[in-house]
Amino acid sequence: MNIYVVEDERWALAELKELLSCYEPEHRVFAFENGDDAWAAVAEHRPHLVVTDINMPGMDGLELIEQLYRLDAAVKCIILSVHDQFEYARQGMQFGVADYLLKPVKKEALFQAVSKAIRQIESERKQREAFLNSSLAQMLLAADEGLEEASAFREVNDRMWGMVLLYLERGQQSKGWNERSGCLDELKLQLADAVCAGASVHNVDVDYRQKVILIPLASEAQAGGLLNVLSGYYHHKLKQLPITAHMGFAVKRERESLSAAFSRLKQQLMEKATFGQTSYLSPASTQQDAELGDIWDKVRVMELHYKKGDMAKGQIVLQHILAELDRKRISKRQLRLFVQDLLFSLKYNLLVSKTGMVRLNDLQEDLRMLDGCTGYEELFEWLKELMLAFYCEQEPKELNPKGLIPVLLQHIHKHYQDNISLQQFAADHHVSLGYLSRMFKSQTGTTFSDYIAGYRIRKAKELLSEGVDRLQEVSLLVGYEDTKHFSALFKKIVGETPIMYARKHSLPK
Incomplete structure (x- = not known):
């Protein structure tokens, strides 16, 4: 805030400037010997508060106050005068004078008047800014x-x-x-x-x-x-x-x-x-798309692993692909085009191998989840689930535990709200429970129970982000009847409670 001190008596001006120096450096104090000099400085440093004498050669204090008022009615002024006359106060009140102090001015009275004016200026400024910013926000949108x-x-x-x-x-x-x-x-x-x-x-x-x-x-x-x-x-x-x-x-x-x-x-x-x-x-920013030819070679390797039912190796290559994209610092636009082409290509090859014919409508993929990804970790989780959804729908060529893993994953994704038993699945498919359990961990990198818990929590995060704010409702929708157990598990996996997560990730109401 700029504070002007205007006084034609040099010793009095020096004393006032010294007294008001206590408001620096938060505020800047400028001293002038007459109204003309003060008015000339307005173009470079517009004042917010003016402490001025009345009787001065050239432009007097009241003229200066009037000119400032016409320029900016928000400027506050404090009059200093040896004259205890109502007429001065009356004229000053027309132009928003904040206070009228008689000379010789007591230090305490000066500080009280200046501090009060500063608080008033800041309060009015905040009110004006709030109103203007609200209107500007409407104009922007x-x-x-x-x-x-x-x-x-x-x-x-x-x-x-x-x-x-x-x-x-x-x-x-x-x-x-x-x-x-x-x-x-x-x-x-x-x-x-x-x-x-x-x-x-x-x-x-x-x-x-x-x-x-x-x-x-x-x-x-x-x-x-x-x-x-x-x-x-x-x-x-x-x-x-x-x-x-x-x-x-x-x-x-x-x-x-x-x-x-x-x-x-x-x-x-x-x-x-x-x-x-x-x-x-910046306006001068020129960003060319990164060369992604080497990444498409990795895509074909990933596709081969998923087709064979080797989920673990497919996910490792997927991580390598995303790490390479991160290293290339590609734009959001190029990433969207890459993901769109990736899913189109994988779906096309799957449908051709399965039915021999392809309809364009079958190749469309909802990319709204991509728009919600803020980093490569979230992108990996989303693409990993899509890959599982793509390849788990295919009939396994091997009726051994390795070939059954995609079937089991698809079963989890469809029935995660229910009580899923690995023992029952093994019995239904006539395989050893221990062998199936070891093969599941080998292919997914995690145990059966941890995978289900992780998948349910990811679904809970989606619900919380979409605005489902009742904890009991979210808990039931992802397969947990005990809300306290769900909340504790969520905090263990995510690192914060469901309520804290919802506050950060859901759109404000």
């Missing part, structure tokens, strides 16, 4: 319907802005960007100083995962300074956070609506952002 008629909002759309979009991947923090407000406040100040000291920068919460910072631009050339600030923030702050986040920047052109600029920036960010890793998209 909608086509400005109902807002275009207001002159303030027409002014927002008519001018040029630098737009920063900060996007937090879903399910990583319960409070989103609000938990990192201090770090963002620092960024906001740096961006403001990059265009003009004290520039009015708006910090808009679109939702708990998306935040937009709007910086007023006089010309597009000022964007260069903003890009330098953002590059430093990305390398020194954003990449150090224990979350996956993406940041993008664009210039909102004059007379372009906020919603159009926001949609353009978000679409670019969602397509070009690096999957599973924190990334920064």
Whole structure:
């Protein structure tokens, strides 16, 4: 906050500046010997609070207060005068004077008046920001319907802005960007100083995962300074956070609506952002698709293992494929295309080998779960289940325990809510329980009971993410009648309680 002290007597000015230095460095104090000098400085450092004498050569205190009021009615003023006259106070009240102090001013009275004015300024600023940010959030998300008629909002759309979009991947923090407000406040100040000291920068919460910072631009050339600030923030702050986040920047052109600029920036960010890793998209970013020919060779090896019913080896190759994609830092767009082609290819080969003919409708796969994956671990779990679903539906060529593992996995996936018995399955298929149990662990990498528990908990996580918030209901839907046992098992496997998980991963109401 900028505090002006205006006093034509030098010794009194020096004393006032020394007294008010206790408000630094949180606030900046500027001293002027007359109203003309103070008014001339407004263009560079706009004041928030002015402590001024009345009788001064040139522009006197009341004239200065009037000019400031016409420029910005939010500026607060405190009058200092040796005259105990109602007329001065009356004139000052017309222009929002916060207090009237008689000289010689007592130190305690000065501190009390200044502190009170600062609190009032901050309170009013927060109220204005809350109202404006709420309106700006509407303008970002909608086509400005109902807002275009207001002159303030027409002014927002008519001018040029630098737009920063900060996007937090879903399910990583319960409070989103609000938990990192201090770090963002620092960024906001740096961006403001990059265009003009004290520039009015708006910090808009679109939702708990998306935040937009709007910086007023006089010309597009000022964007260069903003890009330098953002590059430093990305390398020194954003990449150090224990979350996956993406940041993008664009210039909102004059007379372009906020919603159009926001949609353009978000679409670019969602397509070009690096999957599973924190990334920064600037206007100069040029990202070419990675070469994936060597990965398709691994896909054929994985397909061969799954066709043979060797689930363990198939999953190992799948992990290698995803590790290679991670190393190549591919974009979300390229990942989506790769997964789409992968599933299409595997399904096509399966259907051709099974029926000899293929219908296009049979090759379609719902990729909405892919959109919910925030990293390669989640992507692996989703693809692993899809692979099992694909290949477990095929009739086993071997009626031995190894050939029965895909059948058993398919049975688990279809009946996980029920009481599944490995002993009963072994008896029904006339195989040794011990041998089947050992073969199951060999093929899946885990025991039968742990696999069922893990699969049920994954289904519980899906339900919690989709908004099913009653713990008893979730517990029953995944096959556990004892809610306490389910909650304890969930915490053991996931590392947090179902309620904590739901708060982080479900969309806010």
